[in-house]
Amino acid sequence: MTTHGAALQDAVAHATEVLTAPVAGLVPGRLSTSEWMMMVRDVERLGRLVDAARVALAGDAEQRTGGPVDALAALRFASAVDAVATLTGLADRDAKRRIRLGATLNAGLSLTGAETRSVYPSVARAVSAGNLGVDAATILTDALEGVSPRIDPVVIAEAEEALVHLAEGSPDHPPLRADLVRGQAHLFVEAIDPDGVRPREEVARRKRRFTIGPDTHDGLIPVHGLLTLEIGAGLKRLIDAHVRKVTFTDGPRQLDDTTRPVEAAESVESVESVDDRTPAQRRHDTLADIVSAASRVKDAPELAGAAPAIIVTVTQTVLDSGRGVGSIDGVDTPISVDAIEKMTDSRGIQTVTMNPDRRILSLGSVQRCFTSSQRRAITARDGGCVIPGCTTPAGWCEVHHVIPWRAGGETHTDNGVLLCWGHHQNIDRGPWRLTMSDGIPHVRGPGHPDRTHTTKTRTGPPLTRTG
Numbered sequence: 001m002t003t004h005g006a007a008l009q010d011a012v013a014h015a016t017e018v019l020t021a022p023v024a025g026l027v028p029g030r031l032s033t034s035e036w037m038m039m040v041r042d043v044e045r046l047g048r049l050v051d052a053a054r055v056a057l058a059g060d061a062e063q064r065t066g067g068p069v070d071a072l073a074a075l076r077f078a079s080a081v082d083a084v085a086t087l088t089g090l091a092d093r094d095a096k097r098r099i100r101l102g103a104t105l106n107a108g109l110s111l112t113g114a115e116t117r118s119v120y121p122s123v124a125r126a127v128s129a130g131n132l133g134v135d136a137a138t139i140l141t142d143a144l145e146g147v148s149p150r151i152d153p154v155v156i157a158e159a160e161e162a163l164v165h166l167a168e169g170s171p172d173h174p175p176l177r178a179d180l181v182r183g184q185a186h187l188f189v190e191a192i193d194p195d196g197v198r199p200r201e202e203v204a205r206r207k208r209r210f211t212i213g214p215d216t217h218d219g220l221i222p223v224h225g226l227l228t229l230e231i232g233a234g235l236k237r238l239i240d241a242h243v244r245k246v247t248f249t250d251g252p253r254q255l256d257d258t259t260r261p262v263e264a265a266e267s268v269e270s271v272e273s274v275d276d277r278t279p280a281q282r283r284h285d286t287l288a289d290i291v292s293a294a295s296r297v298k299d300a301p302e303l304a305g306a307a308p309a310i311i312v313t314v315t316q317t318v319l320d321s322g323r324g325v326g327s328i329d330g331v332d333t334p335i336s337v338d339a340i341e342k343m344t345d346s347r348g349i350q351t352v353t354m355n356p357d358r359r360i361l362s363l364g365s366v367q368r369c370f371t372s373s374q375r376r377a378i379t380a381r382d383g384g385c386v387i388p389g390c391t392t393p394a395g396w397c398e399v400h401h402v403i404p405w406r407a408g409g410e411t412h413t414d415n416g417v418l419l420c421w422g423h424h425q426n427i428d429r430g431p432w433r434l435t436m437s438d439g440i441p442h443v444r445g446p447g448h449p450d451r452t453h454t455t456k457t458r459t460g461p462p463l464t465r466t467g
């Protein structure tokens with residue numbers, strides 16, 4: 001054993017022996033408050049001292065796998081991380097983090113055995129003195145590493161020294177908490193590297209991505225992605241604006257109701273109490289509204305010469321009986337005829353008749369869907385999703401057949417109302433009942449025990465009429 005190793009081992013053995021009994025016998029409740037405060041502070045400092053040794057030792061793992069002799073591979077460790085994780089019982093992630101900080105702070109040994117300086121000597125000194133915790137040290141070195149390729153090393157060294165001084169405290173000021181160290185580090189970095197924001201945005205723009213699918217075995221399509229700040233913030237605002245808690249009025253609308261925003265009206269019960277969707281489900285439904293609105297835009301991009309239609313294959317028997325499933329082109333999970341009918345109502349259907357060997361026999365015209373002029377008329381009447389309290393604007397809504405098409409309901413303005421995607425999905429099961437009376441939509445539901453005329457339109461005179 002080297003003398004360096006022997007001295008260290010002695011010290012560790014001694015400290016362990018001295019500490020084991022008092023730590024095992026510690027009853028914090030028996031301490032006076034001033035003793036407790038002192039212990040919290042002093043034990044933390046002791047912990048930081050031990051951390052300094054842990055970080056320094058872990059940081060050396062890389063050195064032992066690099067170089068001409070891979071000492072760790074010879075001991076059957078797969079990597080530096082594997083060695084540290086196995087020896088300490090740490091998770092890989094934590095071992096990696098500890099190695100990274102140690103490797104950054106450790107002084108090196110040159111080929112002649114002379115010590116070379118640490119890259120961040122001030123941070124290294126404060127850590128090994130037990131004055132700076134591992135968290136704060138990681139924050140500081142990460143912040144400085146981020147700007148070091150572009151900034152003069154002298155400036156970096158000055159910033160490092162000033163930050164460490166702030167973070168570890170001095171006789172004049174107390175040490176900074178780790179979360180405040182982050183803020184200070186950002187301020188310094190922005191001061192010495194004002195152009196840094198631009199490269200960061202460049203990197204963010206390169207990393208932007210959005211992926212959809214494939215569908216999972218439980219019939220859902222996962223989405224993943226990283227949005228740029230402006231797109232992410234824009235999407236969040238758009239969705240939040242419609243997901244927020246809304247209230248609705250009690251009883252039939254009064255004459256002046258149409259001039260008042262729905263939210264400002266007297267509320268008796270929040271939609272929350274009848275809306276059993278979670279906030280995440282409501283965000284999904286708002287996204288559905290946005291998707292449905294975007295697919296209706298006149299100059300939407302075309303796929304193979306046609307508007308981006310969804311191709312659904314379903315047999316006539318299933319459509320006629322209203323029972324069974326079909327399939328969406330490009331998706332493995334089958335879709336119920338119920339869902340197909342809702343898509344049909346708002347997007348239209350073009351029937352392709354094929355014989356059993358899939359030769360096309362006939363091609364029907366688009367039918368069953370409300371035309372754009374019908375939709376405009378319905379929009380003028382309903383002004384948005386007709387469910388009380390729902391704020392989904394008309395442009396995002398689907399047109400719903402109040403009497404289903406299969407039950408003989410016509411594709412006529414007197415049989416169509418605007419519903420957002422979420423309410424459209426739930427209208428057959430949910431608490432709301434829709435009826436048409438002389439071409440005017442009425443709802444019955446929570447807070448509306450009687451059939452209540454419903455409209456969100458703010459353009460014309462109120463059409464109060466109960467039937």
Ligand SMILES: [Zn+2]
Pocket residue numbers: 385386387390391392419420421422423
């Ligand atoms: Zn709605």
